[in-house]
Each structure stands twice: as structure tokens, then as C-alpha cells.
Amino acid sequence: MDKFFYLITEGVKNVWRHKVTAFTAMFSLFVALYIVGVLATAGNNAHKILYYLRSKYKIEVFFKQDVSNEQAVGIIHKIKKIEGIRSATIIEKEDAIRIFKDQFGENIEELLGYNPLPASAVINIERNRRDQLVIETMIKEIRKIKQVDEIRYQGNLINKIERNFKKMMDYFPYASIVIILISILIIYNTIKLSVYSRRDLIETLQLIGASRTFIKFPFVIEGVLIGAISAILVAPALLFSVNAMNYVISRFSSFNIKISYDPMILFWMLVTVVLIALIGSYRAASGFLK
Amino acid sequence: MIEFQNASYAHNKGYGLNNLNMSIDEGEFTFLIGPTGSGKTTLMRLIYFDIIPDSGIVKINGFSSPGITQKKIAMARQSIGMVFQDYKLLKDRNLFDNVALPLHVLGFKSSEIPDRVDEALDLVGLEGKEGHYPYELSGGEQQRASLARAIIKEPDVLLADEPTGNLDPVSSFELVRLLETIHETGTTILMASHNYNLIKGRGRQILELKNGQLRIR
């Protein structure tokens, strides 16, 4: 039992005894983990930007001249049932006159003696879906309604946004895997290097008759400690970055987005890094045992 | 206690030991002499299984070289105290922790350790230097630290490779006297030295190494 406590304190003391190596290791681990954290947070929040942009998509549908306000309400009910449409608001013939007056300063009904403006509808799109939104399918559905006269929408822009976002999301997993693999390699090699710098210690311990477990145990404790400390330090750094980013967005852009931060990312990072440090230090120490 | 049967070992550059035969009984104090490069350290390394003979057998304390496992080697070393020619102190910890190390390896109670370390340091004349790191000790002090680490566990066998290498003549003489005191408690000792004047006339068995061959004087 005393031996067990000794080996644990040895592991902890070793971090202190080799401050410079330990600090270097922690720093590179920290950087690697921070990048992974930023990546994960970005992945978690990417759709928010898209949802925000989608809330700006707008389709305007103008009905034929002879469609009355009451008929328009009925048609709008039909439109709302179309897949991918979130809401539709009617603009009655009278509303159209007001809008016209706001824009041109003339009351067209008084000018002409009758109201030439049709009823219309403003349509908003379902934003919260992860897949690509193809606006043309909705347009086609709306066009099928025979009382519809004209449809206005920013087709090119919407398609461009949706296409590019899809492309980004398609590559994201691969890019993440590559970066995570690189991080794992960095962590693994950092731990290995710090063990390597003390192969004389391993040799001497062996000459004194220490068992393999006795030699390896403090290294494993040390590796796990270094890994855990760096992972824990990533938490405030990531939180700070997210808050800074939110500040920049709210202050310098018109986007109404708030980046959120998932504590589970940190949890998984901690678990993974501790596991890698455990395996890395164990294997490295074994490698130097004859 | 220690036995060589036709043991040979060659370093990869060719130098080595040829067909050695000798035996050291339990409780004996034996000297090993020979000029520089004659293979004294190599012979010591064979005894604590740092190297395994190419042919022949090395036996110590019931452990025997052919086919010995890492686990057995660790066990064998636990009952051997070694003073290395190059000390092999751990640079990253102070004298106290260096000397205490074998006790931790053997699983001593932590409450027993400080008294034992004090005792061992007193014996080699390093009292008061517990907090010094190896680089804060002179060559002779490091050598005595290595001795303290070797004797603290009261080993059955003490192998001392040139333990006076860095000591002045008076201190060298005192150290041999100290080894004789330790020997009186029943420890089997093998001490290597190239200083014949230091060891002659003590009435001990002397093994002489020359050109890889062993002669008993």
C-alpha cells in the first residue's frame, strides 16, 4: 500500500521535477486540444449561420387580379401545406394600396377609381433542417396553383448559399478526422518524448531491481496528469474564445447569431486525451525497458 | 554465492572475457583487480545479469544465467547491492530520495524509511547532505552516495566497482575499512579496484583479471 502511494506521488513529483519538459508537453497538448475544441464548436454551430440566413429567404407570391381576399386566404392554407414552408402571410388588396402609397406617395385607387393591385402572400421557409434546401421544388408546387400569377424570389442567391454550405458540411468530417488524428499523434509523441528524455532513469531503476510496473506506473500517472491538466486548461480558453467571438459578431456584424458551447466537447476531450496519455506513456516506458 | 562456470562474453567490438571459472562463497570478502580495460566492470555486469554470458553459466544467490527471465533478473537484483563505477545516481532527485529508492522498490513502510536513510548516510559520512542533488555533490560524495544506496537494503551481496575511484588515499583506506565493517555483518562482498596497494596484505581472496583471463592469487 505504501508502495502504491509512493508510486502515485512519484508520478506527481515527476511533473514538478521535469517542469520544463512537462510544461512543453502541456503547451503542445493544449494547442492541439484547443484546435480540436474550436473545430468541434464550429461544427456544432455551423448550422446556426445557415438557419439565420434562411430566415432571410423570402418568396413573394402574387395572385391573379380577380382573386378576392377571402379566396386568397384559402389558397394560402394550401401553400402552407407544401413541404418546407414554415409560414405564409397574406397581403390583402387594401394592404397593397398602403404599401404602394408608402413607396410612391400616390393613392392608386383614388387615381384610377378602382384597385388594380392583386392580393399576395409573403412566404417564409422552414429553416431548421440540416440538408440542402432546394427552393425550386417549392416554387414548382406553388406554381401548380392556378390562381397564382407571379412568384418573386432570390433563386440564385439562395441556391448559392445552400450549395456552398452543403459542400462545407460534406468536407467537414474528413477535415476534422485529419486534424484529430494529427492531434492524437502530437499528444502521443509528446508523451513519448518526455519518457524518452528519461531513459537513464528507467535504466537505473532496472539495475536496482525495480519491477516493470514499478518503473512504468509513475510515468503513466505523469502522462495522465499532463494530459488532464492541458485538457482542463482548454475549457476556459475555449469559453473565452466563444465569448469573444459572440462579442465580435454582435458588435461588428448584423448577424443575429449566438455561438453556443457544448460542455460535452470538453468531457470527451478529457476522456480521449487521458486515454491517449495512458497508452502513450505506458507504451513508451515499456519500449525503454530491456 | 557467486559462481562462474566457463563463462565467456564478448562485446560487439571483440573485447571481453574468456572462459572464466571462479566461485565466491557466502560471507567472503573478495577483491577483483586488473588494469584498466581488463574487464572488471564487464565481469560485474555479468553477475547482476546486465549482460548474459555468450557461453557458460553465471550463478548468484540461487539465480542462474541460462534462460533467465526479466522478472527473475529484477528479483536477483533486489538482493544485490551495487556501487557503480559511474554512480548512476538519479539526477532529478536529491540524495535522500536517491538513497531511499531501493527501500521503495522493496516495498518498505514509508514510516521506516527516514531512519534507515539517516543511518546509511551516517555510515558513509554524508549526514547533513540529504537535500543535495547529485550535481551538488563532489565526485567522492557521489561515490559514497552510490554506496549508501547499495547498502541501505542490507543486501546479501555487495558488488562495488571501483568504489574508491574518486577518493584520496586516506578516504580510500577508510572506505575499505567501512566495507570490512559491512562484511562483518555477514554480507558477501566483491570489490573491483586497480589499486593493488589498497587491497594487498588484508588476507582476502584476490581475483586478478588480465587480457580477459582470470587468475586467483
Ligand SMILES: Nc1ncnc2c1ncn2[C@@H]1O[C@H](COP(=O)(O)OP(=O)(O)OP(=O)(O)O)[C@@H](O)[C@H]1O
Ligand atoms: N559496451 C561495450 N561495447 C564494446 N566494448 C566494451 C563495452 N564495454 C566495455 N568494452 C570493452 O571491454 C573491455 C573491458 O571493459 P571494462 O569496462 O570491463 O574494463 P574495466 O576493467 O572495468 O576497466 P576500468 O578499470 O577502466 O574500469 C575494454 O576494452 C572496453 O573497451
Ligand SMILES: [Mg+2]
Ligand atoms: Mg570498470
